[in-house]
């Protein structure tokens with residue numbers, strides 16, 4: 001199963017020349033889950049060619065509660081020429097299994113299915129759900145459309161991202177914003193004759209740097225290594241020649257709010273900070289959201305799923321410094337953690353791999369988790 005999943009390309013990428021439908025892998029999972037006795041529901045997203053899958057096993061006497069095991073079916077693109085193995089052929093060497101998505105995170109589905117072979121589903125006393133989403137690596141479009149499925153209310157959710165089977169219980173959110181300045185070009189001999197977009201951007205950056213300090217002073221969350229929200233200047237482009245008044249300048253920045261921070265609060269903060277500059281240069285400044293925001297996420301520390309996961313794996317819960325689908329899954333109303341085999345350090349890398357030695361223990365822990373939550377003997 002692992003080999004078959006790796007062999008089916010399902011790259012999600014904002015560059016259309018890389019982007020691939022995840023239909024084949026969803027169909028493959030659907031057929032396997034159907035054979036096991038799950039009720040399989042596949043839904044096409046608003047974006048054509050992309051699919052979510054929800055497989056339900058709901059015992060007659062318990063239609064609510066239970067466990068959701070979730071993951072994404074897409075991978076990032078691969079670096080052509082930097083892989084020493086074919087990214088679509090699962091390849092074993094040196095105690096490692098190589099392949100695109102081997103760690104992040106197609107393998108998880110194979111391990112869950114394998115764990116399920118050891119369980120008599122008819123013995124389940126609580127529902128078991130398997131969720132496979134699309135486009136986690138780009139827009140999180142799949143996770144944003146979970147409400148398209150008829151209601152399901154698991155009590156607990158585990159998202160099988162590669163955490164080396166350490167329960168992850170929080171991460172910051174992520175926003176990518178563009179500030180675009182449209183000025184007025186002119187001959188450089190009289191810089192005052194136009195509106196210089198680079199000069200306006202200078203004022204904008206001064207204000208945004210103020211937000212950086214405000215973040216540091218106003219917020220503190222000791223969960224995170226960087227204990228406050230961040231704003232990073234990532235790219236800037238403007239102008240074309242030294243002897244012209246620069247007419248256009250664009251800045252791309254990334255913001256990482258703490259869990260619990262309202263995204264609109266951040267937009268308000270930017271608006272407030274830029275109000276004076278905007279008044280000085282009417283209609284010159286616009287803020288463009290480069291993707292839908294991803295909120296921060298936190299699972300209550302005393303949540304039952306955290307203690308179950310810690311007990312089963314022997315690993316203590318920790319925060320992550322990357323984003324996941326957890327805030328969207330948590331929105332279903334379930335206690336949600338992120339925990340799966342494989343190491344995040346190998347994700348998004350050429351020659352992505354998972355250690356063979358990790359697989360059997362992870363599979364066993366997943367099986368124990370299902371038995372524990374869903375009551376199978």
Ligand SMILES: [Zn+2]
Nearest residue numbers: 072104105161
């Ligand atoms: Zn992932």
